Amino acid sequence: MALFSKKNNYYYINSNHQIKNNELEEALTLAADGIGKFALNDELTILYFNQGLCNLVGEKAENVEIQGFNSSLYIHPDDVELVKEKFLEASKTMEKTFKMRYRLIHVAGHSIHVKVNGFFTGELYEGKFPTVYLIFTNISSLVQMNQELEMERKRYAMFTDLLLESYFEYDVKNDILKIFDNTNFYIFPDKEIRMFSKLIGDENSVNTIQNCISLYECIISQKDCEKDIEFLVDNEQKNWFHMKYHKLLDSDNALDKIIGSYKNVHNEKIFELMQNQYNYELKKKAEYDAVTDLLNRATLEELISLNLKIDIMKGINIFMIFDVDDFKEINDTYGHPFGDIVLHKIADIFKESFRSVDIIGRLGGDEFAVFLPQISSIEWIIQKLKGVLPKVKRLSKELNIEKSISISIGIYEIQFSDSFREIFIKADKALYQAKKSGKNGYEFYSD
Numbered sequence: 193m194a195l196f197s198k199k200n201n202y203y204y205i206n207s208n209h210q211i212k213n214n215e216l217e218e219a220l221t222l223a224a225d226g227i228g229k230f231a232l233n234d235e236l237t238i239l240y241f242n243q244g245l246c247n248l249v250g251e252k253a254e255n256v257e258i259q260g261f262n263s264s265l266y267i268h269p270d271d272v273e274l275v276k277e278k279f280l281e282a283s284k285t286m287e288k289t290f291k292m293r294y295r296l297i298h299v300a301g302h303s304i305h306v307k308v309n310g311f312f313t314g315e316l317y318e319g320k321f322p323t324v325y326l327i328f329t330n331i332s333s334l335v336q337m338n339q340e341l342e343m344e345r346k347r348y349a350m351f352t353d354l355l356l357e358s359y360f361e362y363d364v365k366n367d368i369l370k371i372f373d374n375t376n377f378y379i380f381p382d383k384e385i386r387m388f389s390k391l392i393g394d395e396n397s398v399n400t401i402q403n404c405i406s407l408y409e410c411i412i413s414q415k416d417c418e419k420d421i422e423f424l425v426d427n428e429q430k431n432w433f434h435m436k437y438h439k440l441l442d443s444d445n446a447l448d449k450i451i452g453s454y455k456n457v458h459n460e461k462i463f464e465l466m467q468n469q470y471n472y473e474l475k476k477k478a479e480y481d482a483v484t485d486l487l488n489r490a491t492l493e494e495l496i497s498l499n500l501k502i503d504i505m506k507g508i509n510i511f512m513i514f515d516v517d518d519f520k521e522i523n524d525t526y527g528h529p530f531g532d533i534v535l536h537k538i539a540d541i542f543k544e545s546f547r548s549v550d551i552i553g554r555l556g557g558d559e560f561a562v563f564l565p566q567i568s569s570i571e572w573i574i575q576k577l578k579g580v581l582p583k584v585k586r587l588s589k590e591l592n593i594e595k596s597i598s599i600s601i602g603i604y605e606i607q608f609s610d611s612f613r614e615i616f617i618k619a620d621k622a623l624y625q626a627k628k629s630g631k632n633g634y635e636f637y638s639d
Contacts, residue, residue, distance in 0.1 A: 200621040224307075224326035224482045227529060228263070229319035234278050235262040237324060242529050248306070250299040266304055268295035283322055287555060288312050289489075291478075293331070305335040309482050311556070327482045334473055337466070340359045360407070360437075360452040362388065369407075420461060421454075432461035433633070471567035472609060481554040485538040492553030496563045497612045498553070507566035509606040510573055513623045515543075517598045519558035525595060533599060534587065541583045545576060561619075570605075577601060577634050585632070600626040601634035 226245030231237040238261040249266045264272055271294040277483055280289035295305040300466040307329045315323045325624075359372040371380050372453055399457040407421075417437070422430040437452025479491040487495070496511070516538065523531040535558065542552050542560065551563040567573055580599075587597045602623025604615055622637040629635060 210317070211466050224327045224532075225330040227325070227532070228328070229313070229323060229325050229528075230263055231321045232276075232283065233317065233321045234264070234276075235259050235260070236264045236276075236279075237265075237317065237321075238263045239317065240528070244265055247300075248330060249296050250303060256259050261394045262389065266296050266525070271295050279324070281299060282310070295329075303332075304330060306333040307331050307477055320495055329477060332418065347483050358455070360451070363449050364449060378405075384599060423454075425456075431456055431458040431625055432504070433457060451594045464574065484535055484554050486539050486542070486560070487553030488552065489555050490549065492555070492561060492563075493612055495551050496561075496615075499563065500606070500610060500612060500615075507568065508570065509564075510564040510567060511604050511619050512562045512564070512607055512634075513555070513616070513619040514560040515561070515598050515601075515623055515627070516536075516558035517600055517627075519594075522593075526593065531593075534591070537587050537591070538597075538599065541580060561616075573603070581632060581634075598632035600631050602626055602637065603634055604637040 201539070224244065224298065226248040227242045228245050229240035231239060241256065242251070246256070251266070267275055275294050276290070278290075278292045278294075282292075288467065289309070291310070292308050294306065294308070296306055298304055307327075308322060310324045311325045313323045313325060317323050361370045361372075362368070363370075366388070367388050369380075369385040371383050371385075373380070373383070407423075419435055420432050421435050423433055423617075425431045433454045433456045434457040435452060437450055439447055440451065441451045442448040455631070479487060481488045519534075522534060535554075537551075539554070541561070542562065546552060546562060546564070549565060553561055555561050563571060564573065584597060584599050588595065591597075600623060602619045602621065604619040604622060606615055618637045622635045626633055626635040
């Protein structure tokens, strides 16, 4: 169990862990905005940090030492106690990994919103304080966008409430469309359009006629409804309109008229689309591993468990666990940032090698998992792995290091009614046999 003290922090940081190769630093930046190792004491003492973390708060590396490696100085004052409480809560749950969000303080004075993925190292600082690795992702732009979208949404809600809606009436039997437009937009060619249905199929019609076609196709093909539709406004650009309409029947139950209203909701619709994109970005950050850009363990387990509940018994279904051989030696020799680059490279090989329907994720540390539904044969997966193994081996040459990089693989053929826990245990047993057999290979589970 490693011990640390403030006295030797600077030597530890600069001699053992700091990456001096700019290319490696740039590659690491692709995986995370900042990475650091911290002790869970009052100062949240910094035991290791990369250049990305310095850039995040705008601090020079030498100033970190001058400040006594006190990371609490870089946390927003309103969030310091919250962060400490979160760390304490995470340490009590005995979970190795955890997530949180809080604000850092840039040396220029402004706040930096970060999402943090952390895991406990199992080491103690000064013999009593747990230590953690934290991976920082800057989400300030997403938070700011959300705040701006909410403000704009409220503004436009107030403005649009003051606007009058426009109306239309379509006389189906006489094929006449009447428009009662309360806006200044030029949308339809006239207030009354005869032979309305005959406009369909005119590919060379002007934009206002195209709007008539869009309206006709919308209202004639559906029952009473409410929906958003795009119209060309003033013959220039498309705007979103919210439409509501009802169909009226005559005494013989034949369709007589269609009446409805439309209202320009273009700005609200654009904000809605932007909000959806923002939510997608946040969801992605919550579901994916920051270092490898693969699914994180929780999401991986959830998706595989869902697949196990449906009928996947057509063909052969495989679950595999991958473990990087002697990964601790790579970390100890070249530093944890370099180790993260290795993990990122291996993840890229997996993404290139397996199918789009396969579920690939990082279990944590140096372990990965892949779920392959409905493969054609066992020989197919064997040939696939014979391609993956040498690609991983070539990483040593690609990264210009002497230590060999390889992986061991445990394979389990899923049986009916298996749970995620069952397939994990059996693939893990197969992985143990692969390690025992000399590493850089694979083994199938057998009773």
